[in-house]
Amino acid sequence: MTAAADSPPRKRPFWTIERRDAAAGYVFIAPQLIGIVTFVLIPLGLVFWYSLHEWNVLANTFNFVGSANYQMLLNDKALPQVLLSSAIFSAGLVVLNMSLALLLAVLLDQKLKGIVVFRTLFFSPVVVSLVAWTIVWSFLLQNNGGINGMLQMIGVEGPNWLRHPSTAMLSVVVVQVFKNVGLNMILFLAALQGVPKELYEAARVDGAGRFKQFRRITLPLISPTILLTSIITIVGSLQVFAQIAVLTQGGPGMSTTVLVYYLYQQAFQFHFFGYGSTLSILLFVIVAVLTFAQWQLRKRIVFYEN
Structure with a gap:
């Protein structure tokens, strides 16, 4: 027999290219x-665990109650x-925010002198502290x-807006719209x-007006951004807290x-932490369902997807 036949097979090295890439x-x-x-994941699991208990911090008790909190819900x-x-x-925030944001974007997309200054002015509220703004x-x-003072200058008696x-x-809603419309x-x-x-130039040659160009060209091509902003805005609107706490306290x-403010009241004002956790689960389910529904609608509103 030859020497090659007698030699043992070479072992494949453990640290292969595939494993290094992985x-x-x-x-x-x-x-x-x-x-x-x-x-x-861990906080979500803990919230679900707390929702099955009644946790009284003042009395230092933590009792299993099963589905009692969900029955209370x-x-x-x-x-x-x-x-x-x-x-x-x-609904008010999404409609006003996205409509105003799209209108401002169309206006600020013009090549005019000093347009950068206006872009900065409209975006500046986004970087301002939320509490200070509110x-x-x-x-x-x-x-x-100040609002009623300006109305009185033109002879209009303004209401007590927050009461x-x-x-x-x-x-x-208006305060929140002005805060985040710049984003x-x-x-x-x-x-x-x-x-x-080039698409606008071709449309103008064919005789399409501005509105038809916007409806047939602009909206379809920016539909992925519309989907993204709608998801971000809806999820953000369901998590609003500071504005309510500072402006109206729920009233x-x-x-x-x-x-979210009702959840805060139940958990941190009334000390019903178990029921507050149950409301958190409800909020999570609502956000998840709405996000999933919007994502499924992308096949209809995002036109260039296959």
Whole structure:
């Protein structure tokens, strides 16, 4: 027999190219994965665990109650009003924010002298402290505040914006719109600048007007950004807290008591931490369902996807 036949087969090295590539991939995703596990999955599991208990911090008791908190959720007479207020706030914020952001983006997409200054002015509220912004508006919207003072100059008697049921929710929505409209405006502006100009030139040659160009060219090509901003805006609207806490404290009555503020009241004011955790689970389910529904709608509103 030859020497080659007598020699044992060579062992494949453990640290192959495939394993090195896989290890590098795991290293790159490790920070994000650790963050998701630490700050999302574990807290979510703990919230569900707390929702099955009644935790009284003052009495230092932690008792298992099973589904009692979920039964309380179904029987809560205040919850329909809370969900209605949340829906009104979210609908008003999404419609006004996205409409105004798109309008501003179209106007600021023009090549005019000094347009950069206006872009900066409209975006500047985004970087302002949320609490500081809300406190300033709370003074402006008082009965004797700046808004009513300007209305009196033209002979109009303004209402007590934050203490009247018909204007309190509108006031909170407007304050939030002015705070964050600049972010969506920048996203829309970036999308508009990515639309090929040749398409507009071809449409003008064919006799299409500005509105038809906007409907047939602009909207379809910026539809991925519309989807992104709608998801961000809806999820953000369902998590609003500071504006309600500073401006209205959920009043008058419960007209501006949204779900997150109601959750805060139950857990940290009334010390019903188990029921507060149950409301957190409800909020998570609502956000997850709405996000999933929007993501499924992408096949209809994002036109260039296959």
